[in-house]
Amino acid sequence: MSATTRDVLRARGLGRSFGRRWALRDCDLDVPAGRVVGLVGPNGAGKSTLLNLATGMLTPTEGTVEVCGGRPAENPGQLAKVGYVAQDTPVYSGLSVADHLRLGARLNPGWDDALARERIRRLGLDPGQRAGRLSGGQRAQLALTLGIAKRPELLVLDEPVAALDPLARREFLQDLMEAVAEQELSVVLSSHLVSDVERTCDHVIVLVDSRVRVAGDLDDLVARHHRLTGPRRDPAGLPPHVRVITESHTERQTTLVVRADGPLHDPAWTVGPLGLEDIVLAYLARPAHAVRDTRPTLEVLR
Numbered sequence: 165m166s167a168t169t170r171d172v173l174r175a176r177g178l179g180r181s182f183g184r185r186w187a188l189r190d191c192d193l194d195v196p197a198g199r200v201v202g203l204v205g206p207n208g209a210g211k212s213t214l215l216n217l218a219t220g221m222l223t224p225t226e227g228t229v230e231v232c233g234g235r236p237a238e239n240p241g242q243l244a245k246v247g248y249v250a251q252d253t254p255v256y257s258g259l260s261v262a263d264h265l266r267l268g269a270r271l272n273p274g275w276d277d278a279l280a281r282e283r284i285r286r287l288g289l290d291p292g293q294r295a296g297r298l299s300g301g302q303r304a305q306l307a308l309t310l311g312i313a314k315r316p317e318l319l320v321l322d323e324p325v326a327a328l329d330p331l332a333r334r335e336f337l338q339d340l341m342e343a344v345a346e347q348e349l350s351v352v353l354s355s356h357l358v359s360d361v362e363r364t365c366d367h368v369i370v371l372v373d374s375r376v377r378v379a380g381d382l383d384d385l386v387a388r389h390h391r392l393t394g395p396r397r398d399p400a401g402l403p404p405h406v407r408v409i410t411e412s413h414t415e416r417q418t419t420l421v422v423r424a425d426g427p428l429h430d431p432a433w434t435v436g437p438l439g440l441e442d443i444v445l446a447y448l449a450r451p452a453h454a455v456r457d458t459r460p461t462l463e464v465l466r
């Protein structure tokens with residue numbers, strides 16, 4: 165089966181609670197292979213929980229999750245398929261850069277030593293340097309090197325650039341995109357920075373308040389979401405293929421952010437384009453009661 169028709173991540177009714185609180189709920193996802201997926205959402209939305217479920221670090225409270233066709237971490241073969249760089253890009257501070265590569269080689273059957281050494285050389289990291297003495301950006305690069313050299317089918321990165329300055333962030337993401345282009349690799353990365361996601365990712369999942377609010381290919385999301393402005397009116401009159409995400413009204417004017425699954429012909433509306441940031445902010449701004457009322461508003465665009 166071709167890499168573009170497989171799903172690297174599939175969730176059905178996936179949920180995880182801690183005590184009585186749900187960190188993730190009712191999560192249905194189909195992420196096709198070959199994508200760089202951006203997982204965005206505010207603090208506490210459930211991003212790390214979803215990534216930990218996908219990598220087998222957590223078990224579901226309800227529902228199921230599959231990565232690369234199997235249950236996460238169910239056997240060594242499955243473990244080899246998935247690389248994971250957890251939040252804060254953890255490394256062993258007492259071990260040198262070279263020790264990390266040796267450890268990677270020992271632990272990973274598909275380890276690509278030439279790739280790892282070449283990356284370390286290109287990044288200018290001293291193989292003898294202890295990881296604890298590296299800067300935050302260098303540690304992130306070392307952790308990414310370990311993840312890539314493992315040659316996984318899916319690389320999962322939890323806020324990999326959070327601690328990096330803008331230049332280091334750009335270089336890190338550039339590096340990641342080069343690795344994706346060179347290898348047959350799918351990536352899921354979480355980030356608070358929509359601009360980074362817009363630049364790096366071709367598939368987006370927006371998670372708010374423990375629920376997936378919208379998921380789909382970036383181009384498709386942008387093509388289907390619009391800003392409508394026009395004389396003040398009740399949006400209830402819109403055709404059924406147009407779903408209102410947010411609405412605001414002045415005395416004379418109505419402004420809507422909508423998702424339209426068909427043409428918008430009504431001449432009363434002026435239709436304007438939206439960038440990913442506008443779309444994400446619209447879903448984030450949607451009031452909590454709407455999240456509950458519209459559980460099926462999970463919108464998966466393929």
Ligand SMILES: Nc1ncnc2c1ncn2[C@@H]1O[C@H](COP(=O)(O)OP(=O)(O)OP(=O)(O)O)[C@@H](O)[C@H]1O
Nearest residue numbers: 182186187188205206207208209210211212213214
């Ligand atoms: N081990 C845990 N024990 C108890 N509650 C937890 C645990 N892990 C996560 N939670 C709770 O689950 C919710 C989702 O947390 P999660 O870390 O998945 O969010 P996040 O979107 O990754 O947030 P951030 O952007 O701040 O990293 C939060 O309310 C959090 O407090």
